Amino acid sequence: MQSELPSATAESAVPTAAPGAAPGSDPAPAAALAAHYYTDPLVAEAETEHVFARSWQLVCHESDLPGPGARLAATVAGREALVVRTEDGGLAAHLNVCRHRGTRLVSAPEPSGKAIRCPYHGWTYKLDGTLVGAPEARQIPCLDKPSLGLYPVRVESFLGFVFVNLDRDAVPLAEQCAGLAEAVGRYTGPDLIPVGRYRIHDLAGAEVQRANWKVVVDNYLEGYHVPVAHPGLMRLFDYQNYVASELRESYALFQVPIRDKPSSNFVERLYQRLAAPMPGLTQADRRVWRYAVIYPNTLIDFYPDHVLAWTALPTAQDRVAIPGGYYTKHGVGMRTRLARRLNIHIGWITNHEDAELVTRVQQGLSTPGFAPGPLSRRESAVGWFADRIRASLAGAGR
Structure with a gap:
């Protein structure tokens, strides 16, 4: 167990990626967080006041x-x-x-x-x-x-x-996230309609995963694991164009095109055929999935057929609740509703795969003497998040 929290260094400045840049052209990402950030109770205690109590x-x-x-x-x-x-x-x-x-x-x-x-x-x-x-x-x-x-x-x-x-x-959230509303505002708004029984504020009804909350956010922030861990997404995604389109001080935004080649899986192939944009979206949005992280723990999926908003709330050093909700727009047609049901089904498969992955990561991080290796350029947002955490905890002390 670490006896004190680490300090941020001059090397931990927040990186900025060029919008739309290919993974191979970005500068080398920042270093990943050391293992004790995920396993040390002192870090968890400091995060309550220095991360969560000071963020939106x-x-x-x-x-x-x-x-x-x-x-x-x-x-x-x-x-x-x-x-x-x-x-x-x-x-x-x-x-x-x-x-x-x-x-x-x-x-x-x-x-x-x-x-x-x-x-x-x-x-x-x-x-x-x-x-x-x-x-x-x-x-x-x-x-x-x-x-x-x-x-x-x-x-x-x-x-x-x-x-x-x-x-x-605190600086107003809209000011902190300047540019995000312009990028994805057409998907959202106060008039969205909730779909199903899940709600963001329902912590009691939320799924709990066996990992530190930052492991879940790290996993969300990169597609590097998709070819190995998510065969369904690999059939759907144009993986080579899965990019972090924006890395800003307070948010990260990603996009990935859906492949034109029909999937070999019936449900995925049917989704590809039925995918249709909600009112207010463009035909170009029909073939793109987008993801955003608002620092530190807000995660929002922007699909052509629905929006999924959720959050990662620590319930213990190695446990995280992930309450969230599905939302759609008024005037959605039958085709889009069917596509949404298929998409949510695909999403639950991906979630189960990720739940197993983050459990394995948490178990591995507890190995004495483990130190993280270098990050891929496809993990640049993981480095961005690591730098934000280090900066938030720099003055925490013990």
Whole structure:
């Protein structure tokens, strides 16, 4: 076990890839993270405050808060955030704890309402967090309502998804991710419709994989393993053109064309034939899959037939929950709906393959004396992510 956290070095500057550059033309990627970043409990402890509490965390889609008074609780950096739709249609977020005795205010699911009322002693707050009432208030000396509002949490809607940040001084997410909305905004928006039962904020119903959360993000950030580990994707993908089209300070964006040659697998071949873009997309989008990572742990898949948004939340040093949800647009035709069902089926096969892979990686990283080898240029985004983690933890200490 490491006794202290490593410091960032001058060599860990965030790399920038030329948009659309071929893998062989990019500069050498940064070094991978050392094994103890994935296995040391001290690193996990530091990440709570220096990574998750200082970054924008995906909690839901706007459709999960359909009208004034709608509310939900979501896990953020070892705490719970209470996110509500305000009376004017905006968003507000607070820590999910009453200012009186610390009671958890909201558990899922909860009905909408014009106020937030503590289930223990009845202290009542406006949707914006202002304390407006306490039973037998005259029996509470020095009850200063203006100073006893709920603890505020920053909240922002981006691409129709709701993010919160415990850091009150954080740069707005839309500003951090300048350029991403222009690249993929046509896929998204607050009017997306959820498909199926899965929801981003439902941590209890999420799949848990047996790996450190960063192993899951690393795996998502590269296609180098596709030829070996994902035969189905290899039949579908134009692998030679699987590229990181953008590596920016706060996000990475990838794209991969779908092959014109029919797959030998019936389901994959049928998907190739049926693939049709959702309203608002172009015919060029029909043959491309796109993926984005918003640092540190938001992952979004942009398909012609649906959007999948999910997040990687550590539940232990070697366990990660991956709650997420599927979304589509209004006015989708039968052909696109059929393609979506086929695509989701293919996605679950890929997920099962990846779940086995990340388990194996986590087991291997625990080998005493192991040190990572050099990264391929196809793993440039893994180096990007490693540099971001090193920078976030540089001043953490023990």
